[in-house]
Amino acid sequence: MIEVDLRAQIAALERESRQAFDEAQREADALFAQYQLSQLIASGGSPAELGAAVLVELTRLAAAARGALWLGAPDEPELRLIATTASIVIPTRHADLAAGRAWCAETPDCTGLVLGEEPPVTLLALWSTPDAPLDGEGLRIAQLSRHELVVAFRGARLRETLDRERTELSEIVEGATDLIMQVDADLRVVRLNAAGERLLDRSRADALGRTCAEVLSCREVVGHAEDACPFAAVIADGQPISYRETSIRGAGGLPVRVAGSYTRAAAEGSRGVRATSILRDISAQRALEELREGFVVTVSHELRTPLALVRGYAETLLHPKLSPPDQLRTIERILAVSERLTNLVNQILDVAYLNADPLVVERAPTSFGSLVAQLRGYLVLAGMDHRLINEAPADLPPLGVDAGRIGRVLENLVDNALKYAPPDSSVVIRAESVGDWLAVHVDDDGIGIPESERALVLEPFHRAWNVRESATPGTGLGLYICRRLIEAHGGQLRVEARPDGKPGTRVTFTLPFLRQRGTGASKAGEPLTGTIAHG
Amino acid sequence: MQTVTEPTTDAAALRAAITRCRIAVERHRCELTRLDEVLGDGDHGDNLVIGFRAAELHVGELPGDTRPGELLRTVGHRLVAAVGGASGPLYGTAFIEAGFAAGGATTIDGATSAAMLSAAAAGLARRGRCSVGDKTILDTLEPAMRAYVDAIDRGSSVGAAARAMLTAAAAGMRSTRPLVARRGLALRLGARSAGHLDPGAVSCFLLLRAIVGQ
Numbered sequence: 001m002i003e004v005d006l007r008a009q010i011a012a013l014e015r016e017s018r019q020a021f022d023e024a025q026r027e028a029d030a031l032f033a034q035y036q037l038s039q040l041i042a043s044g045g046s047p048a049e050l051g052a053a054v055l056v057e058l059t060r061l062a063a064a065a066r067g068a069l070w071l072g073a074p075d076e077p078e079l080r081l082i083a084t085t086a087s088i089v090i091p092t093r094h095a096d097l098a099a100g101r102a103w104c105a106e107t108p109d110c111t112g113l114v115l116g117e118e119p120p121v122t123l124l125a126l127w128s129t130p131d132a133p134l135d136g137e138g139l140r141i142a143q144l145s146r147h148e149l150v151v152a153f154r155g156a157r158l159r160e161t162l163d164r165e166r167t168e169l170s171e172i173v174e175g176a177t178d179l180i181m182q183v184d185a186d187l188r189v190v191r192l193n194a195a196g197e198r199l200l201d202r203s204r205a206d207a208l209g210r211t212c213a214e215v216l217s218c219r220e221v222v223g224h225a226e227d228a229c230p231f232a233a234v235i236a237d238g239q240p241i242s243y244r245e246t247s248i249r250g251a252g253g254l255p256v257r258v259a260g261s262y263t264r265a266a267a268e269g270s271r272g273v274r275a276t277s278i279l280r281d282i283s284a285q286r287a288l289e290e291l292r293e294g295f296v297v298t299v300s301h302e303l304r305t306p307l308a309l310v311r312g313y314a315e316t317l318l319h320p321k322l323s324p325p326d327q328l329r330t331i332e333r334i335l336a337v338s339e340r341l342t343n344l345v346n347q348i349l350d351v352a353y354l355n356a357d358p359l360v361v362e363r364a365p366t367s368f369g370s371l372v373a374q375l376r377g378y379l380v381l382a383g384m385d386h387r388l389i390n391e392a393p394a395d396l397p398p399l400g401v402d403a404g405r406i407g408r409v410l411e412n413l414v415d416n417a418l419k420y421a422p423p424d425s426s427v428v429i430r431a432e433s434v435g436d437w438l439a440v441h442v443d444d445d446g447i448g449i450p451e452s453e454r455a456l457v458l459e460p461f462h463r464a465w466n467v468r469e470s471a472t473p474g475t476g477l478g479l480y481i482c483r484r485l486i487e488a489h490g491g492q493l494r495v496e497a498r499p500d501g502k503p504g505t506r507v508t509f510t511l512p513f514l515r516q517r518g519t520g521a522s523k524a525g526e527p528l529t530g531t532i533a534h535g
Numbered sequence: 536m537q538t539v540t541e542p543t544t545d546a547a548a549l550r551a552a553i554t555r556c557r558i559a560v561e562r563h564r565c566e567l568t569r570l571d572e573v574l575g576d577g578d579h580g581d582n583l584v585i586g587f588r589a590a591e592l593h594v595g596e597l598p599g600d601t602r603p604g605e606l607l608r609t610v611g612h613r614l615v616a617a618v619g620g621a622s623g624p625l626y627g628t629a630f631i632e633a634g635f636a637a638g639g640a641t642t643i644d645g646a647t648s649a650a651m652l653s654a655a656a657a658g659l660a661r662r663g664r665c666s667v668g669d670k671t672i673l674d675t676l677e678p679a680m681r682a683y684v685d686a687i688d689r690g691s692s693v694g695a696a697a698r699a700m701l702t703a704a705a706a707g708m709r710s711t712r713p714l715v716a717r718r719g720l721a722l723r724l725g726a727r728s729a730g731h732l733d734p735g736a737v738s739c740f741l742l743l744r745a746i747v748g749q
Contacts, residue, residue: 032624032662043723053722
């Protein structure tokens with residue numbers, strides 16, 4: 001009996017311990033399931049990624065056949081489907097939580113679980129398999145993780161919004177055509193946009209971590225001391241600078257004039273104070289302004305001098321005792337001066353005409369000889385024709401150019417040559433055919449144009465330094481107008497040294513020959529050839 | 536089904552196997568972590584090294600006459616306690632279940648080892664709520680166990696059964712590459728989890744190979 005009792009007791013103890021063990025195992029299983037769900041919930045990602053991962057886990061925990069998850073947006077009652085475990089035909093939206101719940105209740109085998117009543121409202125639907133109900137333990141674990149899950153979805157929504165805002169902001173910064181640079185409290189660059197990389201010709205990787213003075217080279221270019229650094233100023237006192245012009249070193253090491261604004265962002269969390277600047281390259285604008293100012297100064301000077309002369313001569317004429325020959329001479333001087341004024345005004349009008357878009361050139365068959373003959377006619381009036389030597393061949397084919405405009409070019413170039421050369425020196429016109437083009441050279445014995453200035457004198461209002469120092473008046477427009485008119489004909493104009501090595505200048509330009517349309521086009525009596533005047 | 540000439544596994548042999556497991560995870564630590572960086576949180580190699588070092592240390596402190604079953608349960612508890620990730624409780628459960636299956640035996644024969652492996656696989660599947668094809672440890676462990684149990688049932692030697700087991704384990708490990716994960720952190724990746732070996736399936740193969748002694 002005792003033995004039987006003992007056996008029964010042992011069996012009971014074994015049962016008990018087995019039960020305790022199974023209990024502990026179930027507890028451990030539940031804990032581990034919760035741990036795995038928590039890990040997934042904490043793994044982040046977008047609401048859709050998080051929803052998809054969590055839904056698979058919840059469906060499995062509950063031993064469901066399939067599942068679906070709807071998530072609400074903040075500030076609106078509507079729920080949207082964010083994940084399903086299988087492609088099933090279910091509503092992608094519910095008007096609100098009540099509607100979603102009702103739908104789950106009406107759907108066969110479907111259990112609706114509200115995971116979050118607070119935004120973001122979260123509704124889980126689980127379909128049981130035909131042969132087994134949902135696993136109660138799994139549902140309990142899902143319920144336990146409810147709060148965690150809603151917080152995770154809230155975080156995911158927030159991250160989504162932040163990501164979108166960050167993308168939008170960085171698109172704005174990267175897409176800006178102005179340089180945007182941010183420095184920390186030690187004036188070291190922490191951010192530089194694409195426009196900044198281009199303007200400075202320096203990669204972001206190279207710029208980050210260097211001081212702003214190193215990256216912008218502002219000290220070398222403008223020589224400002226550290227206490228004049230606008231970055232240092234805004235970091236020190238927090239007062240934004242809404243407009244400051246300075247110069248920095250741009251691509252190719254050349255100084256670039258920039259206008260900028262500077263602001264300071266206060267320290268936030270572990271991040272220290274930062275200063276941000278937006279710098280705009282205003283060198284082109286500044287150059288244009290300088291050009292305009294130069295133009296106004298030049299033009300007013302050029303206009304005032306002859307006007308003062310006219311006034312002087314007019315006052316002379318008022319003198320009652322002036323002899324008739326003196327009167328005549330004075331009037332002639334007034335005429336000459338007003339001629340200069342007219343020329344100047346014409347040049348200014350020419351520039352306005354050149355800036356018109358498109359530039360219209362009226363091409364007609366023109367003989368080069370006739371252009372030179374016309375020019376000689378003007379020079380006869382001025383008593384200068386003896387200084388012009390024409391060495392161009394007489395038998396050149398006709399040109400297809402705007403005769404009036406090219407006449408002005410030739411006149412301008414020869415005028416220039418005469419103006420800057422010693423009195424009684426010669427100006428020689430030479431010409432040669434180069435393929436479809438006539439290359440014309442105008443050579444003078446003048447003071448020449450320094451090599452470094454040869455390209456610049458072809459720009460508007462530019463006068464070479466040796467000319468500026470001479471007393472010869474000029475607007476700096478002549479060569480520019482000539483170049484533009486030649487280019488409008490498709491040709492080129494350049495300023496060179498004389499090929500024979502003598503001091504002076506050679507201006508060379510090209511003009512197109514008239515295009516022959518077939519051989520019969522140049523027959524005598526035809527309008528094209530008939531209008532050509534041979535000089 | 537053990538024959539007289541077949542060597543049996545005793546506690547000393549088991550202690551050596553545990554040391555081989557520690558060496559194996561140390562040697563493949565970087566590879567496992569690299570795989571886990573793709574699919575999980577990138578700590579699988581580190582976790583197993585921590586776990587098996589702790590287990591080896593603990594087993595070393597047990598009296599010399601400690602039986603195989605208790606040694607295995609100790610390894611399992613240390614893995615659960617020392618490892619931070621999911622692999623600790625999963626491998627821990629497998630070792631604990633195997634330990635229980637070994638009972639109080641002093642030596643382990645073919646039939647016992649088959650029962651142990653079978654219990655380990657069942658325990659791991661229950662704890663992880665996973666099945667074959669989910670891209671987990673079980674994709675290696677389950678077919679390995681089946682091959683071993685089948686071989687023992689057919690009367691093969693422990694050595695031959697172990698070779699069959701490793702072949703099946705390797706095939707199981709490789710089968711995880713094209714799979715889309717259905718368990719664990721790799722769930723986040725969805726279809727992107729395909730194309731990579733599962734780090735758990737790889738570590739399971741490494742551990743089985745270490746236990747067999749190859």
